[in-house]
Amino acid sequence: MAPHQTPAEAASRSGLAHAVVRMTGRDPKEEGRVSTPLELLFDLTFVVAVGTAADKFAELLSEGHVGGALLGFGLAMFAISVAWINFTWFASAFDTDDWVYRIFTMGQMIGVVVFALGLPSMFHSIEQGGHLDMRAIVLGYVVMRVAMSGQWWRAARQSPAYRTVCMANIRWVLLLQIGWVVLALLHIGLVTAFIGAVVLGALELLLPVFAQGHADGTPWHPHHIAERYGLFAIITLGEGVVGTIASSQGLLGGDNGTHWTWNAVAVVVCGVGLTFGMWWVYFATPFGELLELRPRRGYLFGYGHILVFVAIAATGAGLHVAGLYLEHESALHRVAVVLSIAIPVGGFLLLVYGLHTLLFSYADKVHVLLIALTGAVLALAVVLAAAGVPTAVCLLVITVAPFVSVVGAETVGHNHQKVMFAALEGND
Structure with missing residues (x-):
């Protein structure tokens, strides 16, 4: 129980009672704080x-x-x-x-x-x-x-x-x-x-x-905030799954929609692959630990995520656009369809790296390399679309983009992150 909490407040917050509790402010260092x-x-x-x-x-x-x-x-x-x-x-x-x-x-x-x-x-x-x-x-x-x-x-x-x-x-x-x-x-x-x-x-x-211009801030909890943002990121990532289903249903052949076409396979692989890869990239950064060490960056973290959420949801919408195009129900050109997915995917990766850099106040050279490689993959998908390569192939190429960062994070990224955390703790 936090020092400033009464037993009634602690009981209510643990689910033992639901009487009216004075809203005195939570303990920002409360242990085990999770989403309710x-x-x-x-x-x-x-x-x-x-x-x-x-x-x-x-x-x-x-x-x-x-x-x-x-x-x-x-x-x-x-x-x-x-x-x-x-x-x-x-x-x-x-x-x-x-x-x-x-x-x-x-x-x-x-x-x-x-x-x-x-x-x-x-x-x-x-x-x-x-x-x-x-x-x-x-x-x-x-x-x-x-x-x-x-x-x-x-x-x-x-x-x-x-x-x-x-x-x-x-x-x-x-x-x-x-x-x-x-x-x-x-x-x-x-x-x-x-x-x-x-x-x-x-x-x-x-x-x-x-x-807050003339007052102290509120007693928010860094790990709770990071968890909540992670959950909302998962909500928006869910649009990738929704977009995949919406796109692939109309691409199934046969009288009962039981025949899997090549386009349907490509959309499913792309949708699930992009959703999984973007999830992996986002959660590679321990935002809770970062906010605990740099609470003054809370405003940047909080509102900087708006564009992250937009990019994730737009990726799911782009998958739906691809499905409509493959069903011949779109007025867009093939290149525009590929761009409708490539742009938000690239934007998402840039924004996550940007948040990482600003929160750490350190630009990792490895990130620059990974961004360049990711950009090359996305550009290749667009070039292939312009050259007349089937859209399904272009979608599979886009799927590779987030996994460039995944490989980087799982090989050298974690060690670089440990060094950056050690530097932050040393400065404190």
Whole structure:
């Protein structure tokens, strides 16, 4: 039991009681801190949201609306990621798991579902090319954020040490929600709406800076945060599996879809291979230990992951695009189809290496070599597509890309990482 916890608080957090517990802040050095069943249930609603966004992105992209598809998917994934991140960091610092906390969390889950239900109308409005219909997704987003503000309000009342930062979060969150509502209600064109969304999105990212500018941060747990981000990475990686199934089902031959075609085999190998390889690369870095040694890099870690999540989900959507193309249901050229997978895969690897470099404050020469080799593999796939090589072969070439990093990590990467950790511990 942490020194500042009462027996009732410790009992509640261990699942022995569910009376109302004062939200005094968790111990950031609490041993054995892991994700709670409520956090896992909360994540399930985001599975639906990410899946819907990826599915609509793939459909719009396959129809040749590249710019619109990127706009809709980027906006959807940004909102999904920011809402999830805000809840996760709050939970790491103040989770009480009592009935009040659970009710507020259920309210956020309702918001996620409303948001997911509004995604089709947003993508449809982009396809029509008139104005950006954000009404339903903004409604869901506001529900999420207002419920989150309720959590912050409770923490502000019951945690005097963190009252300033809690109240600042409430003020900025509610102010930004007014901005999103105004943007959703204005009947404006896509370009103007996009500019407005960029401005509001930038303010969302700066919210922790505004809220903590004149106060200490919250008592978040480094290993708990790293575990939560790893779980969300797995959720987005699940889109690779979903994209694989969606792509391969229409490629099975025979009256009952029981005949495996060469294209179906290639899609399955590529989908599972990419998903597994990207998972291996992500978890090669012990982010929990890094955050424990460099807690001031928490902001970089937290929001730097947004693009990582986008790249992972986009890879799954790209697999769906490939399946539609192989079924002759896409307006894209072969090269564009290959790029729809190669670009997010390459982006994911660059972002993971980038986070590794910035968190360690050290650029590993081995990583530079691995990035160059990975880029060569992805470029080869695109060149082969341009040369008329079957798309299935190009997909198999792309599958090799993450395993370049896997081989590097399993041979020399671990030793390099030990040296970097030793240097960090020495500096402390």
